[in-house]
Amino acid sequence: MRSLEHAEHRTRQAPRRDPAPSRIAYRLHRLWLTPFVRMALRVGLPAFVLAFGVGLYLADTERREALGSVYTDLHERLKNRPEFLVNLLSVEGASPELSEAVRNTLALPLPQSSLDLDLEAARARIATLSAVATVDVRVQSGGILQVVIQERVPAFVWRDAAGIWLVDETGMRVAEVSNRNDRADLPLIVGPGAEKAIAEARQILASAGPLLPRLRGLVRMGERRWDIVLDRDQRILLPVRQPVLALERLIALDQAQDLLGRDVLAVDLRLQSRPSLRLSPYALAEMRRLRGIIPAENEL
Amino acid sequence: MTDLYQTQRAMRNIRRAAMQRGVIAILDIGSSKVGCLILRFDDTEGLREMEGVGSMAGQSSFRVIGAATTRSRGVRFGEITVMNETERAIRTAVQSAQKMANVRVDHVIACFSGADPRSYGLAGEWELQDSVVSEQDVARVLAACEVPDIGDGREVLHAQPVNFALDHRSGLGDPRGQIGNRLSCDLHLLTVDAAVVQNLIYCLKRCDLELAGMASSAYVSGISSLVEDEQELGAACIDMGGGATGISVFMKKHMIYADSVRMGGDHVTSDISKGLQVPLTTAERIKTKFGGVHATGMDDREMIEIGGDSGDWEKDRRQVSRTELIGIMRPRVEEILEEARARLDAAGFDHLPSQQIVLTGGGSQIPGLDGLAARILGQRVRLGRPLRVQGLPQAATGPAFSSAVGLCLFAAHPQDEWWDFEIPAERYPARSLKRAFKWFKENW
Known part of the structure; x- marks a missing residue:
């Protein structure tokens, strides 16, 4: 009886399974082994789902803005921390007028x-000031913006x-003055x-x-040579080459x-081999008289 | 005939395409098992250039990457009888082989053992127009072979030119370019039942597989289990399968005769089943475990529990001696071998220079079979195992797999068949552009 029950149980419980794959399973397996399909399912599909999901999420304007505002909020909060605040501008190495100009x-x-x-733009803006030779802008600890300036002398x-001008x-021009006697x-x-030709003038x-006590100034003639003007309107005409x-x-x-203590209007040194003097009219006449040269009187 | 020619050519092209893709499946549809091997071809162009037999007998070009066998269903005498069942068996084998190879196969080369193969020897002669043999002359001499009446509903499975002769010189492998007057050839034609082939094609089509070639399993197991000198000097291969026993005779590396006996291991099993009153599965187990053909005194004392599931104690505790089992098996095995002997005699096997006989197939694993076969078939009998091919699992190296392995070799190095040669120009349909082109090519 038991064995009969057992046999019945077995036939009902475990009907002999067909080892053969069904047509659909067979076809799906073959499809899965196709390289293109395999690639598409293993790489293409996840990539597509990911891109699609992200796209779907970002398709809503509100969400996009929320994301943007989260970012800007974070950025603001970080920026406004006291560690990053600059409270004071200090200008070093500049005259009071110049530092005022820098601040402005x-x-x-x-x-x-x-x-x-x-900082780079600030540096460039300060460098446009004509009185500034070099400028260095840096943020010091303690919230100080330090501007170190070297003025032009x-x-x-x-x-x-x-x-x-000075x-x-x-x-380079440094500043404008109203009167020469200011400096x-x-x-x-x-x-x-x-x-x-400043370098030459300095030499x-x-x-x-x-001559310095008598010197009134230097005049650039024709943008090529210098004249020295002394008091009593005396002039020294220097050559183009080797004026010193x-x-x-x-x-x-x-x-x-x-x-130069004599009554000379100008000393012409332009030709080195033949410096010449221009006397004042009175001195000329007097010299001629002393030498006994009677100039022919004419209308000229 | 042209229809078949076209089908075979189409299959050849499919095979070539499959080799280009590098993967092809081998399907051995037998009566007791369906085996599927998946081959990968590494260098297809190297295959073409190879002269003669390449390294490792030309097997280095491919590798078995997937192998699976399953119990055959719906096949009797090597022929498909229940198509649905066979289709399922093929699907099982192909799927598990694909799973092992991890690659999808679309092209399959199949072999079967039944379908009543008949062998014909054909001869043709052709007078050469100019004394040099051209490809067209080869085509014409093949076309000149007189085709016998192969009967209604039969198809040509193999048509292999086995020998060319030019005037008095015979045994030419490739007569092209040689000089002579009269070209003659011998053609071996193997015909099978068309309906069986149709069933097979239909069955494979339902499995989404494309047929890239067909072969008789007697032929392919001869390729794999005969060694080279046996193939050269003449030998017969007897492939003892489950439902049919295939016979093929080789000479000068060509098959010259093939036949099949519609008896095999399944008949031995059914004899045991009937004789011992046990189910077929038990009979099969007893046969493979205790079977033999030579009884000794020891066998009288060796008792076999044959069991049963009837619930009757007397019936379930039956025992037979091994001698009794051998007594049931031996007459049937003898009958099979005698039938094979008769077929060989009819084919004139005793005229061959070498009388070597090689037994292979699952049935050849019966212990003591070589002694019995030597009595019936002559002294020169040996048991053959298939060649070893790269990547073949250990489980698939036994003689039962000789036709599957032979099919691998067949796939890698197919024999030139009639449809691999050119069509003679006269046979082309009229107004064919190709023909005009050919004429131009030959005359200018």
């Missing part, structure tokens, strides 16, 4: 986050048709193109030691013979 130029609304500061007063040793300590140079001035040498020779002559 920068026009920074302080306090401001240092992350918002564009005025070396000459330059007068031209437009006005009176220029530094390289010929009486600086030598005067005049004439168009004078600022381009001339350096070697013009004994010519001047030194003249000074030696002056010290030996007191040339």
